[in-house]
Amino acid sequence: MKSELSTFFDRVLPDVDASLDNLLPSGTTPPEKIHQAMRYSVFAGGKRLRPALCIAGFALYESNWTAVLPVASAFEMIHTYSLIHDDLPAMDDDDFRRGLPSCHKKFGEATAILAGDALLTLAFEVLAGIDAFPPERTLRVISMLARASGSESGMIAGQVFDIEAEGSPIDRVDVERIHRSKTAAIITAAVTAGAFLGGAKEPELGSVRVFGERIGLAFQIVDDILDETASSETLGKTGGKDRDQAKATYPALHGLERSRAIVRELTEQARAAIRPLGTRSEVLLSIADYLETRSH
């Protein structure tokens, strides 16, 4: 399993990086500074989880994933914008990201705000420019991405809930709502959009959606656990920050052991959801295994 996953990532990641390199304005395109800032954050060593999930969803149905690369790249742009804005002094105020100075530390706060805005905008420009799929499908993917990023049940909602929960008493419903909107929504959209563009129809599309929801929630809980247990050096960002900021996390609410058990349960539910797809689902299954056991 593990080696199949390595093979998948070895094949996918260079394609994703080449696509991002191709879609992002060059660092010599005026105004240079913002394009350098966008590239700095996009190429700062992310795991490319969302693009990989988008491609793996597509690859359930189509072995040549070239057509879906711009979509996978758009998801990474949205993810990167959210990290840039989350790190700002007015938000989580984090000086480091993936072991490097965060965007505003490197380029200044104004440029970081605008670089985030520009990545968000470019993601939609890229999607709107795709002509490899029927236009009504592309429109539906734009809707999926926008909702998963938005203020009602998407990433922005999650960030607001998260800020509001800081230092307040929280319960299980609160923290699950934060994690679902802040992290799981966009992960779900990535794998679902890939499968949808590959040609998935209900009920298989629904199975893929459930898979995304479960691994998305598990992913954020693992993040919380690692923030408690791993060193800042391993994380590439400041560890233990969640506790210092009294963030709403699973370990804060349930303790580490119960949090780990919840991750196992969610991952098992994710596996069960896509088991009916048979051997096609092997890459997604091994991504779920990797996310459950990752150490950074």
Add this chain to the structure above:
Amino acid sequence: MKSELSTFFDRVLPDVDASLDNLLPSGTTPPEKIHQAMRYSVFAGGKRLRPALCIAGFALYESNWTAVLPVASAFEMIHTYSLIHDDLPAMDDDDFRRGLPSCHKKFGEATAILAGDALLTLAFEVLAGIDAFPPERTLRVISMLARASGSESGMIAGQVFDIEAEGSPIDRVDVERIHRSKTAAIITAAVTAGAFLGGAKEPELGSVRVFGERIGLAFQIVDDILDETASSETLGKTGGKDRDQAKATYPALHGLERSRAIVRELTEQARAAIRPLGTRSEVLLSIADYLETRSH
């Protein structure tokens, strides 16, 4: 002319406001605070110039403009997001907007950043959800809006050029580039998208585009002139700020008289561009007249 324009605005503005009210999450939708912040800024008394231009472009071809209202509203969302982010302490640091506390003064900086992000995201969600036009047309309008908002030649590029120009020696090419990208691009996109969805084809679409570019540039020059000459009370924001911040403006470069002459020239070019459209163009012509002579 003037009274025809009033009639147009009297008919259009309630429709635009109703559409925005309908499209924006209510102030009681969780997370409440961000939705209240989005609504606060959207309903803070803007002129609705971009929606009006979008509708006027559409109305060149279709007398019932109901179908284009979500598109017009998306342009206003993008405009409002840009004002919220421009006002941030790290950017122009403006405490007032349209006579009211700016979004970050009222709701805090984190919420203002996220409210801007959410309006930008919602604009694309709204466009992607439109089914009144052939999907390939809707996709093209999403492309137009994204490019006009983006970091290469759109609003974000203009904001970066503007920040970089502060306090530096500027020439005519610089300041025109700033104004074209920062303000004219989105105004051009609004009227062009409206005409395109109404059914405009080349060469008429090109005429509408030229009209938009000329009035867009003129609009920003008038803004610069008013910043020099009008009181803060009339403007509803801090007057004289451009000079204090050594912003790149037409009055700074050319003086007030020459700037006024440039506005007249641009407005005449705008009028000339759409004159071939005949009586259909009367609303657009009177918008051009209004923009040339406005006092706030």
